[in-house]
Amino acid sequence: MPAPAASRMVSEKVDMPGMDSISRGPLVVTSGNEMGIRVGASEKNVMPMGQMGSGTSWQPATTPQQMIHKQSGDWLVMFHFNVIAGANSQGGPRGVTRVESANWFMPMAFRKVGPGTFQLRGMFSFEPFTFPRGGSPLFFQTGETHKGQPLIDRQHPHDLVMELSAYYTVPIGDRAAWFAYVGYPGEPALGPVAFMHRASASENPSATLSHHLQDSSHISFGVFTSGFTYRWFKLEGSVFNGREPDENRYNFEARPWNSRSVRLSLAPNSNWAIQVSHGLLRDPEALDPGDVRRTTASISYNRRFDRGNWATSLIWGRNHEDHAGEVFHLNGYVAESTVNFLDKNYLYTRLELVDKNQLLRTADRLRLGITDHHPSFRIGAYTFGAARDVVANEKLVMAIGGDFTFYSKPAVLDPIYGSSPVSWKLFLRFRPGKMDKQSLHGGH
Numbered sequence: 001m002p003a004p005a006a007s008r009m010v011s012e013k014v015d016m017p018g019m020d021s022i023s024r025g026p027l028v029v030t031s032g033n034e035m036g037i038r039v040g041a042s043e044k045n046v047m048p049m050g051q052m053g054s055g056t057s058w059q060p061a062t063t064p065q066q067m068i069h070k071q072s073g074d075w076l077v078m079f080h081f082n083v084i085a086g087a088n089s090q091g092g093p094r095g096v097t098r099v100e101s102a103n104w105f106m107p108m109a110f111r112k113v114g115p116g117t118f119q120l121r122g123m124f125s126f127e128p129f130t131f132p133r134g135g136s137p138l139f140f141q142t143g144e145t146h147k148g149q150p151l152i153d154r155q156h157p158h159d160l161v162m163e164l165s166a167y168y169t170v171p172i173g174d175r176a177a178w179f180a181y182v183g184y185p186g187e188p189a190l191g192p193v194a195f196m197h198r199a200s201a202s203e204n205p206s207a208t209l210s211h212h213l214q215d216s217s218h219i220s221f222g223v224f225t226s227g228f229t230y231r232w233f234k235l236e237g238s239v240f241n242g243r244e245p246d247e248n249r250y251n252f253e254a255r256p257w258n259s260r261s262v263r264l265s266l267a268p269n270s271n272w273a274i275q276v277s278h279g280l281l282r283d284p285e286a287l288d289p290g291d292v293r294r295t296t297a298s299i300s301y302n303r304r305f306d307r308g309n310w311a312t313s314l315i316w317g318r319n320h321e322d323h324a325g326e327v328f329h330l331n332g333y334v335a336e337s338t339v340n341f342l343d344k345n346y347l348y349t350r351l352e353l354v355d356k357n358q359l360l361r362t363a364d365r366l367r368l369g370i371t372d373h374h375p376s377f378r379i380g381a382y383t384f385g386a387a388r389d390v391v392a393n394e395k396l397v398m399a400i401g402g403d404f405t406f407y408s409k410p411a412v413l414d415p416i417y418g419s420s421p422v423s424w425k426l427f428l429r430f431r432p433g434k435m436d437k438q439s440l441h442g443g444h
Contacts, residue, residue: 027076027110027117033304034061034270035435037076040116042171047117049435050302051267054194054218055187056167056179056225056236060302061270063199064309065435068395079432080106082196084205085130086402086427090137092418094153098137101130102205104162104196116170127157128249139407139423140379142358143212144244145286150358155207159249161185162219176230184252185245186223188238190261190279192298192315194218199302199311200336203348203387203401205427209379210332210354214296214317217261217281219245221253234265242281242292258282273300290323312337326374330355344389346401352381359413368412380408387429394433402426 029036029046036046048061067078085101104125111118134146135154144156165183172178187194194215195201195208208214220240227236242259261279268274281292298315315334321327332354340346357376360368365375385403392398405423 026074026112035065037110037117037119038112039169039171039177040112040114042174044174045171045177047169047177048270050270051273053273054197054215055163055165055183055223056181056189056227057187057191057193057263058234058265058267058273058275059193059197059199060273060300060311061267062302062304062309063311064304066397066432067435068432069435074111076110078108078110078435080108081431083430084427085430086205086425088137088205088423088425090139090153090421090423092139092421093415094139094417095421095423096137098132100132100136102127102136102196103130104158106163113168116168119167119169121163121165121167122161123163124160125158125162126160128160131155131157138206138209139405139417139421140209140354140356140359140381140409141207141211142356143216145247147247148287150287150361152359152361155211157249159185159219159245161250161252163187165223172228176228178228179226179236181223181225183220183223185219185221186225186240187218188220188223188240188259188261188279189225189227189236189263190217190238190277190294191215191263191296191317192275192313193300198300198313198336199309200300200313200338201348201350202311202338203346203385203399203429204336204338204350204383204403205401205425205429206350206383206403206405208315208332208334208336208350208354209352209356209381210315210317210334213294213319213330213332213354214298214315214334216244217242217279217284217294220259221245221255222257224257232267232269234267235262236265237262238279242279242284244284244286246286256282259284271301271303274298288321288323290321290326292322293320294318295320307343308339308341310337310339328357328374328376330357330376344392344399346387346399348383348385348387348403350381350383352383354379354381364416368415370412377410377413382406382408385425392433397431397433399429400427401429 039045050063051061083103089097138155169179222241225238263277336350338348387401
């Protein structure tokens with residue numbers, strides 16, 4: 001007679017070198033407070049769930065997972081969502097106030113196939129409908145277009161379909177694995193975990209101003225990645241379509257997979273994740289033909305404590321851009337941190353310095369007396385916020401939160417932005433409860 005689903009998922013545990021304990025179940029493994037996905041039939045080769053970032057990137061293995069999950073036959077099915085809805089006010093002469101929602105929805109499924117483990121993943125967003133027309137107001141943000149014009153002081157909406165991917169991992173002994181990932185769309189091996197998936201930014205409703213210097217390739221219509229892992233070491237490379245998504249947020253784009261990247265990741269223990277990466281993006285921008293060579297590095301730290309969690313990331317990204325003989329070197333630096341304490345409370349911050357050379361339209365340059373077509377400015381953005389869960393159960397956690405952002409900039413921009421602009425957001429946030437061993441047993 002078949003064993004009950006719960007016992008198939010998490011059953012008898014035995015001690016294993018390098019792990020506190022491990023289940024003999026076919027797919028899900030537990031070790032202390034952590035859970036993982038078994039790679040094929042290997043007894044010891046496990047992918048920690050907390051380590052799974054966007055695309056094929058790594059987070060610290062202790063990162064909390066907030067999922068609805070269910071065992072369906074041989075499949076482990078999970079669903080993650082995040083909905084942030086509220087008021088967004090950008091101050092100063094150029095500022096506006098809007099009501100909007102940033103959101104994404106992620107179904108995932110795992111099962112054993114042949115000698116390895118197979119994962120299917122999707123990601124969808126209703127931001128084409130819930131963002132204001134032309135994008136979410138965000139001072140000093142640049143990148144992508146609206147009605148054929150560059151977006152300035154706006155964050156573009158994400159595509160309706162952000163990811164459709166398949167991921168296959170095969171064990172090589174007990175400590176190594178080979179994997180292949182294909183996405184249409186998907187995320188290449190370039191940059192840190194995308195900002196909306198980082199635990200260090202879990203409560204922050206805003207995109208980073210350095211997004212297009214660090215992780216903007218997280219939606220690429222055509223990606224193939226392959227690589228190897230050995231214990232705490234991972235080396236991978238991608239070929240992909242480097243063009244940023246166009247203004248049509250509902251279509252599937254077909255362009256050459258002529259860009260490439262390589263990434264080295266390290267996880268010296270369960271609290272740390274480090275990556276360095278480099279990529280060549282062929283003509284990523286629709287209005288500025290030319291290649292971009294992007295280099296990034298990041299360090300992420302996560303620590304659990306009684307009734308809480310602390311996540312921090314330090315990120316650097318650099319674009320070497322060549323546009324018809326004009327060469328630019330742009331850098332972006334991000335330090336962000338979120339602390340969850342007494343279960344329901346959150347404090348977060350993001351401190352950012354970034355180089356921008358697309359802030360000014362022709363009329364702006366004439367007004368300021370600037371003749372350079374692409375003047376570069378070093379912008380600082382400093383966000384401080386808090387949130388509190390007011391509804392919390394296994395299926396749904398709702399919080400109310402808000403933040404303020406202060407800026408530093410060259411004085412030459414004062415006529416446009418004012419001398420001391422301040423922005424604020426007030427929001428409700430909805431997502432599933434945290435996934436742990438108790439919820440895993442209870443869910444089955």
